[in-house]
Amino acid sequence: MSEAPRSRRSTPWPPVDTESPAPHPDAPRPGTKLAVHYDQCFGCGDVEGGLHMRSTMGEHALVHSQFAVTEAHQGAPGLAHGGLLACAFDEALGSAVGNLLRRPAVTGKLETDFLRPVPVGSTLFITAKVDGVAGRKLYASAEGRLGAEDGSVAVRARALFVEVGFEHFTTHGDPDALTKFRQTPDQINP
Ligand SMILES: CCCCCCCCCCCCCCCC(=O)SCCNC(=O)CCNC(=O)[C@H](O)C(C)(C)COP(=O)(O)OP(=O)(O)OC[C@H]1O[C@@H](n2cnc3c(N)ncnc32)[C@H](O)[C@@H]1OP(=O)(O)O
Numbered sequence: 001m002s003e004a005p006r007s008r009r010s011t012p013w014p015p016v017d018t019e020s021p022a023p024h025p026d027a028p029r030p031g032t033k034l035a036v037h038y039d040q041c042f043g044c045g046d047v048e049g050g051l052h053m054r055s056t057m058g059e060h061a062l063v064h065s066q067f068a069v070t071e072a073h074q075g076a077p078g079l080a081h082g083g084l085l086a087c088a089f090d091e092a093l094g095s096a097v098g099n100l101l102r103r104p105a106v107t108g109k110l111e112t113d114f115l116r117p118v119p120v121g122s123t124l125f126i127t128a129k130v131d132g133v134a135g136r137k138l139y140a141s142a143e144g145r146l147g148a149e150d151g152s153v154a155v156r157a158r159a160l161f162v163e164v165g166f167e168h169f170t171t172h173g174d175p176d177a178l179t180k181f182r183q184t185p186d187q188i189n190p
Pocket residue numbers: 037043090091092093094095098099102103104105106107108109135136137160162164187188189
């Protein structure tokens with residue numbers, strides 16, 4: 001991925017010593033269209049006004065996601081809301097972590113750099129990767145380009161995901177969470 005503008009370079013990433021992320025033996029092969037992980041997910045599910053993101057496993061352990069920005073996603077007239085762009089990156093980064101490592105994890109920290117406005121009607125092409133693993137801490141980063149895989153970089157993001165047990169979802173969320181994950185075909189299989 002391309003270098004950040006000098007004015008926006010920040011702290012080293014990952015911020016701690018990490019091991020290289022070894023893809024799980026069951027990680028999807030390059031070219032695989034990645035399944036919706038939960039059909040009520042705002043990022044990838046069949047939710048009115050949701051982001052309806054779709055992702056594909058790429059070469060070199062990169063995950064490619066697309067976010068088609070509609071009028072439902074505006075912050076200012078004709079422009080995507082920054083919070084929804086952050087949501088799109090949370091989804092893309094989570095998809096990279098979940099599919100490559102196949103370890104259940106939640107976002108602990110998410111940071112975004114908004115470099116260019118993202119207009120309604122445009123598609124953001126997001127490429128995400130896992131950068132390193134330190135125990136339960138899983139570090140990932142992504143960039144989103146306007147209109148094409150080689151378009152201008154509009155947003156960059158990086159995130160810490162923390163591996164959790166499946167009880168995280170049943171204890172804090174819905175006791176039937178695992179059943180609901182399973183009801184979405186090809187999903188998290190504890
Ligand atoms: C399996 C098959 C998959 C198949 C394919 C699936 C595809 C799947 C696609 C998913 C796509 C959706 C992607 C959206 C994902 C969400 O949006 S998840 C929802 C938003 N996130 C949350 O709700 C998380 C809420 N927070 C929490 O539950 C807890 O704070 C956490 C994150 C679990 C951590 O709590 P904890 O387990 O008690 O652990 P804790 O000791 O506090 O932290 C662990 C380590 O992380 C560090 N840490 C934690 N938070 C931070 C932070 N903010 N900053 C810095 N360090 C931190 C701690 O310092 C600690 O470091 P060490 O001391 O170990 O060095």
